Amino acid sequence: MMPKVSVIMGVLNSQETISKAIESIVSQTFKDWEFIICDDGSTDETYNIVYQYSLKDRRIKLIKNEKNMGLAYSLNNCIEHSMGDYIARMDADDVSHSDRFEKQLKFLELNPQYDFVSCSTLMFDEDGVWGVLEGKPEPVKKDFLYGACxxxxxxxxxxESLIKASCYNVAKETRRCEDYDLFMRMYLLNMTGFNMREPLFSYYESRRAYSKRTYKYRIDEAVVRFKGYRSLKILFPLGIIFVFKPLVVGLIPARILHAIKQRLYKKKDSIQT
Known part of the structure; x- marks a missing residue:
């Protein structure tokens, strides 16, 4: 029997957090899922940990790239192996709340006009929850000027919507913003998404996360913005200014950037990157 939902996750050297992420899927109140996890060349115990889970629960399926290929490639690999009518995302250092699938699927079934659904998110680190992300409920094309939405x-x-949009674009410039690129391409095809207000997800992000974002990825994001804005016809007049936003943000010291995000998220403003 085919599962209703295929959960997809690319993993790389995530031995410290992978168990908690998997357990949050196993604990979902909605049970009709398969969990496809693609190991992208881990050199720690990640692969072995996932393998042990797959032995205990046949819904968990482990696949492996022959070499490190990046997240976009890994997610496409998962999609190729998927059998569900819906594709749910998950990351190895985050936690899905137990009723996430149940509530998001109910929303999609009651609202066929939307091609995908997101939700509000609790931001946490080693010291606990430090903020809340809330996206604009119904973003429109021009909202991509401000972030991934x-x-x-x-x-x-x-x-079916994800396949129609050709899934994730595997390219140099999408190494850290494959999602931003995908959302803009879906909106180019007149697809739409919705942000639920209820927090159904906990997302790990600490001050150290900012120091890992090298400037070359900021340049890649500027390229993605330029191409996306041009396709959506929002490049001029304001779009050309926002193309350079990641380059400016990349110059802000990590501690200051974290403090800014803390203030924004505590105010529950829209999702920005």
Whole structure:
């Protein structure tokens, strides 16, 4: 019997957090799922940990890239192996609340006009929850000037919509913003998403996360913005200014950037990157 939902996750050297992420899927109140996990060349115990889970629960399926290929490639690999009508995202250092699938699927079934749904997110680190992300409920094309509009690992897609959009773009410039690129391409095809207000997801992000974002990825994001804005016809007049936003943000010291995000998220403003 085919599962209703295929959960997809790419993993790389996530031995410290992977168990908690998997357990949050196993604990879902909605049970009709398969969990496809693609190991992207881990050199720690990640693969072995996932393998042990797959032995205990046949719904958990482990696949492996021959070498490190990046998240976009890994997610496409998961999609190729998927059998569900819906594709749910998950990341190895995050936690899905137990009723996430149940509530998001109910929303999609009651609202066929939307191609995917996201939700509000609790931001946490080693010291606990420090903020809340809330996206604009119904983003329109021009909202992509300000950011990706949706928090990628919280999303459930209709699989047919994801396939129609050709899934994830595997390219140099999408190495850290494959989601931003995908959302803009879906909106180019007149697809739409919705951000639920209820927090159904906990997303790990600490001050150290900012120091890992090298400037080359900021340049890649500027390229994604330029191409996306041009396709959506929002490049001029304001779009050309926002193309350079990641380059400016990349110059802000990590501690200051974290403090800014703390203030924004505590105010429950829209999702920005």
């Amino acid at each position: 949706f928090n990628h690992p919280t999303i459930i897609f209709r699989k």
